[in-house]
Amino acid sequence: MKLITAIIKPFKLEEVRTALTDLGLQGMTVTEVKGYGRQKGHTEIYRGAEYAVSFLPKIKMEIVVPTAQVDKALEAIQRAAKTGQIGDGKIFVSPIEHTVRIRTGESDDNAL
Amino acid sequence: MKYNELKRLAAMGGAASAFLLGSALPTLAQDAAPTLDTGDTAWMLTSTAIVLMMTIPGLALFYGGLVRKKNVLSVLMQCFAACCLLTIIWMVCGYSLAFTEGPYNAYVGGLDKFLLNGMGKESLSGTIPESVFMMFQMTFFIITPALIVGSLVDRMKFSAFLLFMGLWSIVVYAPVCHWVWGGGFLAGDGVLDFAGGTVVHINAGIAGLVACIVLGRRKGYGTDNMAPHNLTLSVIGASLLWVGWFGFNAGSAVGANASAGMAMAVTQIATAAAALAWMFSEWLVHGKPSVLGVISGAVAGLVAITPAAGFVDPKGALVIGVAAGVGCYIMSTGVKKMLGYDDSLDVFGVHGVGGIIGAILTGVFAVESIGGTAGLLEGNFAQVPIQIYGVLATVVWSAVATFVILMLLKLIIGLRVSESSEVEGLDVSLHGESVQ
Numbered sequence: 001m002k003l004i005t006a007i008i009k010p011f012k013l014e015e016v017r018t019a020l021t022d023l024g025l026q027g028m029t030v031t032e033v034k035g036y037g038r039q040k041g042h043t044e045i046y047r048g049a050e051y052a053v054s055f056l057p058k059i060k061m062e063i064v065v066p067t068a069q070v071d072k073a074l075e076a077i078q079r080a081a082k083t084g085q086i087g088d089g090k091i092f093v094s095p096i097e098h099t100v101r102i103r104t105g106e107s108d109d110n111a112l
Numbered sequence: 113m114k115y116n117e118l119k120r121l122a123a124m125g126g127a128a129s130a131f132l133l134g135s136a137l138p139t140l141a142q143d144a145a146p147t148l149d150t151g152d153t154a155w156m157l158t159s160t161a162i163v164l165m166m167t168i169p170g171l172a173l174f175y176g177g178l179v180r181k182k183n184v185l186s187v188l189m190q191c192f193a194a195c196c197l198l199t200i201i202w203m204v205c206g207y208s209l210a211f212t213e214g215p216y217n218a219y220v221g222g223l224d225k226f227l228l229n230g231m232g233k234e235s236l237s238g239t240i241p242e243s244v245f246m247m248f249q250m251t252f253f254i255i256t257p258a259l260i261v262g263s264l265v266d267r268m269k270f271s272a273f274l275l276f277m278g279l280w281s282i283v284v285y286a287p288v289c290h291w292v293w294g295g296g297f298l299a300g301d302g303v304l305d306f307a308g309g310t311v312v313h314i315n316a317g318i319a320g321l322v323a324c325i326v327l328g329r330r331k332g333y334g335t336d337n338m339a340p341h342n343l344t345l346s347v348i349g350a351s352l353l354w355v356g357w358f359g360f361n362a363g364s365a366v367g368a369n370a371s372a373g374m375a376m377a378v379t380q381i382a383t384a385a386a387a388l389a390w391m392f393s394e395w396l397v398h399g400k401p402s403v404l405g406v407i408s409g410a411v412a413g414l415v416a417i418t419p420a421a422g423f424v425d426p427k428g429a430l431v432i433g434v435a436a437g438v439g440c441y442i443m444s445t446g447v448k449k450m451l452g453y454d455d456s457l458d459v460f461g462v463h464g465v466g467g468i469i470g471a472i473l474t475g476v477f478a479v480e481s482i483g484g485t486a487g488l489l490e491g492n493f494a495q496v497p498i499q500i501y502g503v504l505a506t507v508v509w510s511a512v513a514t515f516v517i518l519m520l521l522k523l524i525i526g527l528r529v530s531e532s533s534e535v536e537g538l539d540v541s542l543h544g545e546s547v548q
Contacts, residue, residue, distance in 0.1 A: 044339055045398050047408065047458060048445025051337045 182537025309419025317464020386413025389437025
């Protein structure tokens with residue numbers, strides 16, 4: 001099992017969700033986050049006072065998938081979240097040791 | 113000007129019926145006293161309600177949206193509580209000090225109407241019930257100190273704030289109101305102020321400037337991000353102010369008449385012109401036309417047309433609006449930054465500066481056929497100096513008295529919250545509440 005953590009543009013959330021659902025992947029956890037990468041921030045001006053806004057709003061999406069489906073999932077996320085503009089985000093993949101479904105006690109791939 | 117006539121009438125009536133002191137009907141003692149006009153009364157009832165709406169929720173939302181999220185409730189609270197406190201003070205002594213004759217009548221009224229004594233159901237003020245006139249003026253008494261909230265936000269103790277509001281309204285507002293509208297020396301000297309350029313806006317603007325200097329800057333001013341937390345609230349607030357201002361300016365005709373109609377028209381024109389002027393100035397200088405800019409410009413225009421509303425024509429209003437939009441933009445952005453004072457929400461930059469621009473330009477653009485007094489453009493060279501004199505009198509009294517009140521409060525109870533309260537935000541630290 002792998003944990004896929006994707007940082008994406010907020011308005012791309014629905015497209016990414018649809019793309020993953022179409023692969024048959026169920027469930028994900030989404031958090032509204034702020035951050036910056038190469039895109040950096042921007043400045044805002046209020047009555048002449050300039051403020052640098054370094055952290056931009058993004059969506060952090062976490063989804064655990066069976067190892068066999070990781071490549072397809074990564075491709076789907078990338079396809080759906082890409083605009084080609086700076087600030088499209090990143091995807092991280094990390095191993096997961098163990099998974100349990102609380103209601104039934106099923107574990108690992110069966111619990112996904 | 114209508115006020116002056118009206119109050120002179122009332123004053124004469126009062127003198128003639130001195131032997132009836134305590135009578136419920138002082139103004140009726142005069143034979144020529146006008147009778148109640150239902151049209152005038154209906155308009156003034158309406159005006160009163162919408163001027164109250166300017167403070168709550170108009171001004172409260174305008175200011176509330178401009179502060180950081182941790183302080184929004186404290187601003188709404190300051191506006192709302194001030195509204196309640198000032199209502200009671202006006203009832204107890206404010207109205208009397210502003211609108212009765214006193215032993216030092218050039219400077220302040222008397223206490224004949226302490227606790228609204230003598231204001232009966234049938235009492236008239238001109239063609240409207242005195243109760244309505246008293247209420248209409250009360251809404252001005254409420255909004256003027258509430259305007260100062262904008263320069264105090266994020267850092268003032270609530271107890272000190274309430275005392276400041278109360279003392280300022282009695283020591284500063286009531287006398288200045290008396291000078292201009294209650295038969296005091298500025299009215300006698302011919303200063304034109306239709307709806308409160310001096311009484312309301314210069315008065316509050318200067319007090320705001322003094323207050324922000326005495327209080328000191330917000331912690332982190334210039335380094336922390338103090339961007340407005342919700343400009344949507346501010347747009348709603350500014351729009352309510354705009355609508356309410358028709359009550360303020362057209363209501364200051366104290367009747368449903370031609371003067372009110374023209375006041376409404378010039379108010380709309382000056383406001384739109386100022387909003388565009390600020391927006392384009394900002395677009396030119398900073399590259400983007402901002403929402404905050406266009407609403408700030410609108411308020412600046414509303415302020416500047418206030419003294420002029422019953423005296424100028426639409427063309428004059430257009431120029432006054434543009435001047436206010438550009439002038440207030442420069443003062444609230446460049447000059448404030450240069451001088452380094454933390455007039456947090458630009459009470460001075462918008463109300464003080466807009467008020468001064470409007471008061472002086474009233475002397476330029478006054479049209480005799482509209483308000484009875486000619487301005488500079490019609491060849492009356494005396495009016496501009498008189499207007500400047502009115503501005504200076506207000507500036508000096510407001511600055512000195514505000515400074516003394518605040519220094520006294522600073523010595524006795526202190527003005528600022530603790531540094532940790534300020535960092536935590538006033539919503540939680542002063543009121544035990546927060547917006548999530």
